[in-house]
Amino acid sequence: MCHTSGVSSERAAHLLRLSALFQAAPAADVQALAELARLRTLRRGDVLFHQGDAATHLYVVESGWLKVSKLAAHGQREVVLHLSGPRQMVSGVSVFVDNARYSASAAALEDAGVLTLSAEAVRHQTAQSPALAQAVIAHFAKRHVELLERFDDLLFSDLNARLARLLLEHAPPGTTLLLPTNSELAAHLNTVPELVSRKLGEFYRQGFISLERRTVRIVDEAALRSLGGP
Structure with missing residues (x-):
């Protein structure tokens, strides 16, 4: 309260x-x-x-x-x-x-x-x-x-880029972010929850992020910046 x-x-x-x-x-x-x-x-x-x-x-x-x-x-x-x-x-x-x-x-x-x-x-x-x-x-x-x-960004970039930029903005290196639900992320990224879950899993398996429950931390900043573009 x-x-x-x-x-x-x-x-x-x-x-x-x-x-x-x-x-x-x-x-x-x-x-x-x-x-x-x-x-x-x-x-x-x-x-x-x-x-x-x-x-x-x-x-x-x-x-x-x-x-x-x-x-x-x-x-x-x-x-x-x-x-x-x-x-x-x-x-x-x-x-x-x-x-x-x-x-x-x-x-x-x-x-x-x-x-x-x-x-x-x-x-x-x-x-x-x-x-x-x-x-x-x-x-x-x-x-x-x-x-x-x-x-x-919502009109012309792909989901990889949008998710990478969101993580870089809200979980800069050295910090962690408690993620909202996949439904909330999907609404923010103009996609569907299933794709958000899949992309987070891909980022985790590729070593771009660490993910424990709903807490995310950037591991490979350069990789995300490459995905996110200029």
Whole structure:
């Protein structure tokens, strides 16, 4: 069950400075936001927010992994939009729109800690600081390009490349990743669970990854990068 508690401004500021949205922001603006931050802890399976909920907070992952997904028409199919891990932001765009609602849901794939900031506080601080506003615009412009690249990836690359890139992004060498279910991975990779299972098995047998239960670690980074392309 989700639990929210206080967090030191130093700890919060450190995490905010590591996140993509606030990396280029003035230190004073980051500190002002850090003093308003709270820490939410989640257990595996806990829902951070549901699709359609009022977008009241911006979240930055401190530890663990979250799945951000959307229900397709009539709620018959779940589409995994992306996985968010340490230092990554969740629900960023929504908080900058008055009376917005979350366009997707977010749930913990494993125990996680998430820094929370009031959407109202973020909007107020951004409106007061041209430098922060510029940093926010630059970040979302970059995210727009990344989303277009992901669209191209889903349309034109094969499953080997898509899975290799996902592993390189979310389980960089020296770290491990607790995988979501094959159904969730399949939705994210635009394929079917049976093919995801087969490809993970192939990567394991070829020595590209180690796989214990649902925890994966990259063993041969060069091989995956070769599969993933430029």
